[in-house]
Amino acid sequence: xxxxxxxxxxxxxLSRYGNIELSPAAGVLNYGQGLFEGTKAYxxxxxxxxxxxxxxxxxxxxxxxxxxxxxxxxxxxxxHALKQTVLANKRWxxxxxxGSLYLRPLLLGTGPVLGLAPxxxxxxxxxxSPVRNYFKEGSAPLNLHVEENFDRASRRGTGxxxxxxxxxxxxxxxxxxxxxxxxxxxxxxxxxxxxLEEVSSCNIFIAKGKCIATPATNGTILSGITRKSxxxxxxxxxxxxxxxxxxxxxxxxxxxxxxxxxxxxxxxVGSITYQDKRMEYITGSGTICEELNDTISGIQTGTIEDKxxxxxxxx
Ligand code: PMP
Numbered sequence: 626x627x628x629x630x631x632x633x634x635x636x637x638x639l640s641r642y643g644n645i646e647l648s649p650a651a652g653v654l655n656y657g658q659g660l661f662e663g664t665k666a667y668x669x670x671x672x673x674x675x676x677x678x679x680x681x682x683x684x685x686x687x688x689x690x691x692x693x694x695x696x697x698x699x700x701x702x703x704x705h706a707l708k709q710t711v712l713a714n715k716r717w718x719x720x721x722x723x724g725s726l727y728l729r730p731l732l733l734g735t736g737p738v739l740g741l742a743p744x745x746x747x748x749x750x751x752x753x754s755p756v757r758n759y760f761k762e763g764s765a766p767l768n769l770h771v772e773e774n775f776d777r778a779s780r781r782g783t784g785x786x787x788x789x790x791x792x793x794x795x796x797x798x799x800x801x802x803x804x805x806x807x808x809x810x811x812x813x814x815x816x817x818x819x820x821l822e823e824v825s826s827c828n829i830f831i832a833k834g835k836c837i838a839t840p841a842t843n844g845t846i847l848s849g850i851t852r853k854s855x856x857x858x859x860x861x862x863x864x865x866x867x868x869x870x871x872x873x874x875x876x877x878x879x880x881x882x883x884x885x886x887x888x889x890x891x892x893x894v895g896s897i898t899y900q901d902k903r904m905e906y907i908t909g910s911g912t913i914c915e916e917l918n919d920t921i922s923g924i925q926t927g928t929i930e931d932k933x934x935x936x937x938x939x940x
């Protein structure tokens with residue numbers, strides 16, 4: 626669906642997956658005006674199809690669009706388009722326990738611009754793909770590398786926005802870490818290099834006893850929807866949850882470390898390497914990570930009652 630400056634996005638249409646045509650002068654190709662989202666559709670035991678908090682993705686895209694000087698679809702338009710995409714791809718949604726249908730909404734500056742300026746036209750589209758595990762480790766614990774040579778985001782930048790231009794700059798850190806046998810990179814804050822930020826595509830939590838801490842959303846980390854949901858679930862389960870600056874030195878004392886994200890769920894971290902130290906964490910049955918993962922994935926797949934109104938039945 627397309628939209629010109631100051632107008633609403635027109636009703637979209639479904640089309641077979643394929644290439645899209647773009648002007649070489651499109652804003653997204655020249656000046657990086659592109660945003661994306663990620664969410665999943667899950668099949669319930671009874672065959673119904675569920676979406677998890679899709680309006681949160683719509684809100685995040687809207688906030689991001691303001692920061693990137695882009696027009697954005699309304700929350701209703703976004704959720705309606707997601708539902709239509711899911712319905713049209715229903716046969717691709719794996720059975721319960723066998724994965725989900727990943728949905729990738731994209732908002733692109735598609736109008737032509739030569740001099741630096743916001744594009745005069747925007748395109749909103751969604752594509753879908755069945756997925757299973759995000760990391761090659763499957764559900765096995767991750768081993769992370771604390772990155773000191775690259776920053777993911779700087780203060781007053783766009784670290785809290787899901788813009789495409791945040792991702793290419795970290796590919797080098799990520800691919801280097803993977804080549805060295807790590808699952809992914811854990812970034813530190815760019816100003817002091819003393820506090821945790823997040824992983825390339827998920828947020829980070831540490832746990833000690835009944836206390837859980839995660840870096841506060843201070844403008845440089847992505848405000849994850851899984852993060853926000855896990856904070857609420859952990860509070861309900863009786864944990865003390867703190868959103869604050871989490872020092873890299875706290876990694877030494879932590880019992881558990883885990884990552885949260887649409888792609889990974891709540892994923893255990895087995896070890897973290899920082900400078901020349903390798904720290905190991907408790908993983909497996911009976912952990913806080915497992916309890917939180919079981920709870921959120923139960924809500925997402927409809928095996929645990931959704932008391933919070935987080936689930937939308939699509940069909
Ligand atoms: N941080 C980054 C940088 C991400 O790309 C993602 C994935 N959207 C997340 C965190 C997790 O966010 P969410 O829980 O909304 O998927």
